Amino acid sequence: MARTVIPFGPQHPVLPEPVHLDLVVEDEKVIEARPSIGFVHRGLEKLAETKDFIEFVYVAERICGICSFIHGQTYCQAIETIMNIAVPPRAVYLRTVWGELSRLHSHLLWLGLMADGMGFENLFMHTWRVREKILAIIEATTGGRVIFGSCKVGGVRRDIDAAAITRILGELNEIEKDMRGLTKILLDDNSVKARLCGVGVLTRAQAHDLGCVGPMMRASGIAQDMRQLGYAAFNEIKVEPITRTEGDSYARCAVRCGELFQSLDIIRQAFAKIPDGPVEVKVTGNPTGETITRTEQPRGEVVYHLKATGTKFLQRFRVRTPTFANLPAMLQVLPGCDLADVPMIILTIDPCISCTER
Amino acid sequence: MAYFEMTKLALKWAMTKPATSQYPFVPRQPVAGSRGRLVFTKDNCIYCNVCAKKCPTDALVVNRKEKKWIIDQLRCITCGYCVEVCPKKSLSMDTGHDRVAVTRDHEIH
């Protein structure tokens, strides 16, 4: 049968960010997918050599526009490890709360994009309506909507007072009610199921061998979450990874829906346990040493490698982002699928291309 | 199995006030503590250059001789770092997001 090559991207209605695939198709079946990336490479790693390590947290936060806070947090944690800085417990809890708020808004954004991708416009609008409430909490507590700017080396820039905590907890109850309704539609609706079940199946063995991370891996049955490492306040707040075993697009969607409620639970626990005290310590001197830090982004595990030689500029700054780790698995599941399912499969890995290309 | 869940939600919202507002005809209510726009107050400034040195995007230039504080609004990412480091508190953050920078021309104060 004749083969045709269909270019997919870098501009495509379902793609929020540019990635290009050459899809080799036979009739409607995809035989092979050849990727090319690099459209939004910004050279942020190189920038570490010319920006002072305290200022660099602003750059680290801008690696990604969606998981921005956790990038900043991971960077700060890495510097704090090198410099042996003990961050005040209150700051650690605040970081945990903001990290989970960022996961909530990222997952809601993704659920909306996925609904949009399958033509469910109404659900898309409603998911983003709920996301807007999370963004309002974030703006009121940090000053930014998606780029929080509240994390700094040695602690955090802002505190959340008791009155605000009570207000936020009340708003979270409302948000939970909204999310229960939306996830019910997403997970129980027949047309959604018809579009997602059995599409883009990644087996447990494949997920393991290809080094998947985050919801992509957990949907294939591997119970691993970097929050189990106990960074930030996660040594006092226990996290049980949410897993599914099917490994298809529906399972990835279900894992993310489950994580929405898990994040709400973590925020409530953190607010219940948050100790009083200062939110930052003074940082003096320059870092010397090398470290690897791992945290859980909404899209999976992120790895930071930092090397400092005692000057105010880092010698090496390297980031392995979750989408980068999930791309091989995406290319693995594309062959054999229908051309019409390609957008869904690409969306269900929750691709963040600007992260990947830095 | 869910039947007509979306229909119920859609009907409810068909009879509710929209969640969106008619921006720009209805201005957005400012959020306290939001980082909207950088404001410079000339009176206190001692032209020490600290803000320009610390700015992560090099958006500021301070000319001590001519007593000029210059900003490239398109470069400023409203991170607020300059506000934090200014020794004379002559910088502050306004909560409004309504003013948009459209030109590379430097704003000279």
Ligand code: SF4
């Ligand atoms: S840091 Fe403050 S006082 Fe110094 S030049 Fe900047 S605005 Fe003026």
Ligand code: SF4
């Ligand atoms: S707010 Fe940030 S980017 Fe803007 S001038 Fe101040 S330091 Fe520079």
